[in-house]
Every structure is written in C-alpha cells, then in structure tokens.
Amino acid sequence: MVLFHVLKAGFFTTVQDLGRYGYLKYGVPISGAMDTFSMIVANLLVANNPNDACLEITLIGPELRALADTQIAVTGGEISVKINGREMPMWQTLTVHKGETVSLGKVEKGCRSYLSVRGGINTPIVLGSRSTYTRGKFGGIEGRPLKAGDIIHGFDVSSLETCLKMPENMIPQFSNEFTVHVVLGPQSYMFTDKGIETFLSSEYKVTLESDRMGYRLDGPVVEYKDKAEMVSDALLPGAVQVPRDGRPIVIMRDAQTTGGYPKIAVVVSSDLDLLGQAKPNSTIRFSRITLEEAHERFLEYRKKLSSLAQKLIAVS
Amino acid sequence: MKLESKDIEEAALDQIYPSARYLPFGDAALVVEFGNVIDLAINRKVVALNETVLRANIQGIEETVPTYRSLLIRYDPAKITYNHLVAKIREIEKSLMDRPLEEKGRKFIIPVVYGGVYGPDLKDVAEYHGLTEDQVIEVHYGRFYRVYMIGFVAGFPYLGEVSEEIATPRLETPRLKVPAGSVGIADKQTGIYPCEAPGGWRIIGRTPLKLFDPNWQPPALLRPGDIVKFTPISEEEFKEFFEANAH
Numbered sequence: 001m002v003l004f005h006v007l008k009a010g011f012f013t014t015v016q017d018l019g020r021y022g023y024l025k026y027g028v029p030i031s032g033a034m035d036t037f038s039m040i041v042a043n044l045l046v047a048n049n050p051n052d053a054c055l056e057i058t059l060i061g062p063e064l065r066a067l068a069d070t071q072i073a074v075t076g077g078e079i080s081v082k083i084n085g086r087e088m089p090m091w092q093t094l095t096v097h098k099g100e101t102v103s104l105g106k107v108e109k110g111c112r113s114y115l116s117v118r119g120g121i122n123t124p125i126v127l128g129s130r131s132t133y134t135r136g137k138f139g140g141i142e143g144r145p146l147k148a149g150d151i152i153h154g155f156d157v158s159s160l161e162t163c164l165k166m167p168e169n170m171i172p173q174f175s176n177e178f179t180v181h182v183v184l185g186p187q188s189y190m191f192t193d194k195g196i197e198t199f200l201s202s203e204y205k206v207t208l209e210s211d212r213m214g215y216r217l218d219g220p221v222v223e224y225k226d227k228a229e230m231v232s233d234a235l236l237p238g239a240v241q242v243p244r245d246g247r248p249i250v251i252m253r254d255a256q257t258t259g260g261y262p263k264i265a266v267v268v269s270s271d272l273d274l275l276g277q278a279k280p281n282s283t284i285r286f287s288r289i290t291l292e293e294a295h296e297r298f299l300e301y302r303k304k305l306s307s308l309a310q311k312l313i314a315v316s
Numbered sequence: 317m318k319l320e321s322k323d324i325e326e327a328a329l330d331q332i333y334p335s336a337r338y339l340p341f342g343d344a345a346l347v348v349e350f351g352n353v354i355d356l357a358i359n360r361k362v363v364a365l366n367e368t369v370l371r372a373n374i375q376g377i378e379e380t381v382p383t384y385r386s387l388l389i390r391y392d393p394a395k396i397t398y399n400h401l402v403a404k405i406r407e408i409e410k411s412l413m414d415r416p417l418e419e420k421g422r423k424f425i426i427p428v429v430y431g432g433v434y435g436p437d438l439k440d441v442a443e444y445h446g447l448t449e450d451q452v453i454e455v456h457y458g459r460f461y462r463v464y465m466i467g468f469v470a471g472f473p474y475l476g477e478v479s480e481e482i483a484t485p486r487l488e489t490p491r492l493k494v495p496a497g498s499v500g501i502a503d504k505q506t507g508i509y510p511c512e513a514p515g516g517w518r519i520i521g522r523t524p525l526k527l528f529d530p531n532w533q534p535p536a537l538l539r540p541g542d543i544v545k546f547t548p549i550s551e552e553e554f555k556e557f558f559e560a561n562a563h
Contacts, residue, residue: 021378021379022378022379023535024379024381024388024390025379025380025381025382025466025539026466026470026471026528026534026535026536027466027467027468027469027470027471027472027510027528027536028470028530028535126530126531127530127535133470135469135470135511135513136469136470136511136528136530137511138530139530182342183340183342183343185339185340185341186339186340186341186347186349230352231352231353231354231383231384231385232383232384232465232467232468232474233347233349233383233384233385233386233388234341234347234381234383234386234388234467236341236342236344236345236388236390238342239341239342256467256468256469257381257467257468258381258383258465258467258468263341266341266342266343266345267342268342268343269342269343269344291340291343291398294342294343295343295393295397295398297343298343298344298393298394299393299394302394
C-alpha cells in the first residue's frame with residue numbers, strides 16, 4: 001500500500017529496522033538503527049512491533065506527502081515536525097491524513113531521528129532484515145538512501161485508537177558531549193599503560209570523517225607498546241580501533257566485518273544508542289567499567305526496553 | 317584435487333598459542349584466539365572450533381565469526397554468563413586438541429581475465445619482482461589457494477598463500493573504488509572484491525563470477541576451508557560470462 005511520496009529526501013535518510021543478525025561470517029554487517037532505543041519507542045508509539053522498519057533521519061529531515069491516512073511518530077534527536085505547516089510534538093502518536101505534507105527540519109540536538117509509520121515500512125526483507133546496507137546495495141529502498149520521487153510503501157493495517165506519548169522524564173536528552181562506557185580489550189595488551197590512561201582520560205572530537213560505518217576521532221594520541229598492526233579479525237559495532245597514527249576509530253553498524261587495527265576497548269551494548277547520537281564536532285569520553293558492571297547495565301537496559309510499552313501514556 | 321604438501325606452509329610453532337586465549341570483546345562477545353599470524357594450522361583450528369561450536373547448539377550463542385586466527389562468538393548475556401560460555405568452549409577446544417583436523421572444503425575454479433584494463437596493477441607487480449606480466453599471471457593461477465576467511469565486505473574471500481615470487485605489498489594509497497570482481501594481491505594473500513569497494517590490494521585481473529548474492533542461502537559463494545584455483549580466460553569470454561551473470 002502506498003504511504004508517502006518523498007518530496008525532499010533529507011541529508012541521509014535510510015530505511016532501518018533493528019538490524020541484520022547472523023551474517024557477519026559472510027561479511028555482512030549488522031546495520032540497523034544507530035539509536036535502537038529511539039527507534040523502538042517510535043514503533044511502540046504507533047503500536048508496531050519493535051522491529052518494524054522506520055526511517056532513520058540524519059542531520060536534516062525529509063519532506064513527505066501522505067498518499068494515505070496513517071499514523072506516525074518521530075523520536076531520537078530533537079527535530080521540528082510539521083504536518084501541513086503546523087508544529088507537532090515529538091515522542092507522540094501523530095495522525096496524518098491523505099494529502100497532508102509531513103516536514104522534518106534539522107536535527108538540533110543529537111544526530112539522528114526516527115520516523116515510524118503504523119504497520120511499519122514495507123520494503124523487501126533481505127537476509128532477514130529491512131535494514132539498508134549501502135555498501136552492498138541491498139536492503140531498505142534498493143540498498144540506498146531516500147531520494148526525491150521515491151514512494152514509501154506500508155501495510156494495510158487498522159489505525160491505532162488511542163494515541164500514545166512518551167513520559168517527559170523518559171525522553172533522552174542529547175548534548176554535544178558524550179561519555180560512553182567501555183570494557184577494555186581485546187587487544188589492550190598492545191598499548192602502554194600511558195596509552196590506556198590517555199584513552200580513558202581524554203576528550204576526543206568526532207571528525208567529519210564519521211558516518212554509519214565508523215567515527216574517526218581526533219584527540220591525544222594513544223600510545224602503542226610496539227607493533228600497531230595485527231592479523232585481521234572480527235569487528236562489532238562499538239569496537240574502538242587504534243590505527244598507527246594513534247587516533248581512535250569507533251566502529252559503527254555498517255562497518256566492515258573484519259579489520260587489522262588493534263582494538264583497545266569496546267563500547268558496551270547499553271551505550272551504543274547514545275553513541276549513535278554523536279555527530280561531527282561532538283566530543284566523546286571513554287569510561288572504563290568491568291565486564292560484570294557491563295553485564296549489569298546490559299540486563300537493566302534489556303529490562304528497560306521490555307517494559308517500555310507499558311510506560312507509554314494515553315493521550316486523549 | 318589434493319593440496320600438495322609444498323602448498324601448505326609449516327606451522328610457525330612459536331606463534332601458535334599452546335592453548336587458545338579467551339578474551340572478552342565488549343559485553344556481548346568472546347574472542348577465542350589461536351595465534352597471531354596467518355597460518356594454515358591456526359586457521360584450521362578456528363574452522364574446526366567454529367563448526368563444532370555451531371553443532372553443539374549452545375543456548376545463548378547468537379552467532380560466530382571465524383577469522384584468520386580467532387573465532388568471535390557473539391552471545392546474549394541474559395542467556396549465558398561469560399564464564400559459563402568460556403567453560404563450554406574450552407571443553408570443546410580440548411576435545412578437538414588431539415583430533416586430526418580434516419577439512420571438508422569444496423573446490424572451485426574461478427575464471428579470471430588478467431591484465432589490461434582489468435588488472436591495472438599487473439605491470440607494477442611484474443616490475444616489483446623483475447618478472448614479465450605473463451610470468452606473474454602463470455604464478456598466480458599456478459597453485460591452489462585456501463579460503464582463510466570471509467570479511468571486509470559481503471562475500472570477500474581472503475585466500476592464501478600467494479607465492480613469494482609475486483607477493484606484493486598493498487598500495488600506499490588505496491583506491492576509492494575497486495570494480496566488482498577485481499582479483500588482487502596483498503602480500504601473501506589474494507582476494508576477490510564481490511562488489512565495488514574502496515581498496516588497497518594490487519589488482520591483477522577480474523572475474524565475471526558472482527561471489528555474493530543476498531538472495532542465495534547462504535549468501536556468500538565461498539567459506540573458510542574451501543579450495544580455489546584460478547583459470548585465465550580471454551576478454552571475450554569474460555564479457556560473455558559477465559552478461560550471463562549480471563553483476
């Protein structure tokens with residue numbers, strides 16, 4: 001069922017769901033929403049499955065004309081949402097009528113926003129997911145970002161009777177400074193104590209060479225003991241590589257699945273969403289925690305996600 | 317086609333760890349390392365461990381990624397603890413230790429059009445080694461290669477080992493775009509780009525064969541342990557095949 005006609009695509013807008021799992025061994029990265037939490041909330045606000053496909057909006061949002069009556073929600077980085085010129089709130093179910101124009105502005109805080117549609121976006125499922133993998137040119141809309149003229153399809157579903165909203169105190173706030181928690185290793189032994197100390201106590205700037213594949217950071221050089229290369233092995237989102245020049249690279253969701261730069265630390269799962277909201281010129285600090293602490297946070301995060309649906313408030 | 321013993325490099329004993337190292341990879345993955353070099357014996361251990369772990373169907377393991385010298389195991393911390401996972405994998409590692417590692421790799425012949433526009437680095441590789449281009453080509457397709465891992469981009473096979481006669485370091489400055497199907501050399505590895513990607517490998521030819529298709533199950537043609545032999549084809553043949561396979 002046709003849902004939207006894309007009038008303006010926005011800076012870099014792709015169809016994403018929670019990711020493509022199980023294919024790393026074939027060289028296929030996980031992809032999926034960079035801020036999973038925000039995407040899940042967007043889906044729950046239109047009573048979708050958490051894994052239904054949404055639009056991930058980067059820095060500048062799209063303009064869409066509705067080709068059918070539908071309901072949407074916009075979450076993630078702070079962005080202005082207008083329906084036929086009228087300002088609408090984020091983090092809430094919004095009703096859109098056929099013919100109306102949905103315009104999203106610039107992401108003012110954070111980097112990425114999410115737009116869900118009731119029933120989810122309908123694109124072919126490729127290797128178990130609707131997430132877009134641009135390097136492989138598959139997933140989402142023809143394996144590429146949105147462009148003007150695209151038609152976004154949905155599913156024929158009943159509309160949600162009760163509109164929902166996210167409680168104010170649960171809405172994540174984003175600034176330009178990020179502190180993320182890491183577990184050291186697997187190759188932390190290749191760095192000097194001074195190098196590790198530098199890494200854990202410095203502020204790193206996200207450079208312009210940053211995208212869904214990874215963030216290149218600028219800041220104090222991380223010192224190696226000896227060699228700065230190793231035999232290529234597997235990468236996962238959150239891994240922090242340090243190339244020979246000593247400036248860390250944080251691996252993100254569309255990255256190559258293997259690499260030969262040693263990894264000093266890995267950002268914990270529960271902080272990946274936050275990381276996904278860091279844009280160029282933001283700063284990142286890395287805070288070390290133990291594996292046990294990381295697992296505690298993991299379980300808390302899981303609990304938070306699974307109880308989200310009940311926390312949403314009905315809006316009259 | 318049996319691998320000749322001369323094609324198998326002697327295992328560098330001091331770079332194979334006597335028993336595997338177990339390292340946390342963040343909070344939801346474990347890396348099991350067998351050594352720190354590219355080595356046939358090490359890679360065979362990775363492949364064997366991977367296959368055995370998958371068959372064991374351990375609750376909590378989400379997926380595995382076999383690489384040159386280590387196996388990454390992604391797990392769900394809500395379903396299995398790190399220590400319990402390590403204990404289970406150690407058991408499996410131990411059970412494999414004294415067993416001879418056979419491989420059930422499949423065998424592939426991959427057609428390649430060498431040189432010209434398809435192999436922009438062939439001339440440099442030849443010059444680097446004081447050989448003619450034809451000699452480089454002959455050496456390249458003159459031996460079997462084993463797939464060590466699939467990584468970098470979807471379906472990209474890392475093949476080893478390239479003869480010292482033509483082993484050449486990567487480009488100083490990688491290309492922004494390497495055409496799909498390109499066959500390259502990087503030191504002692506040879507590989508094939510299944511899709512257009514940036515790359516620093518020395519490109520000596522191109523194959524019309526498709527190595528990856530998201531509609532296949534599994535989506536990649538090759539996997540670790542498979543054996544590959546290249547065979548030269550003409551430009552006409554390449555074009556025919558290429559049309560048929562539509563990259």
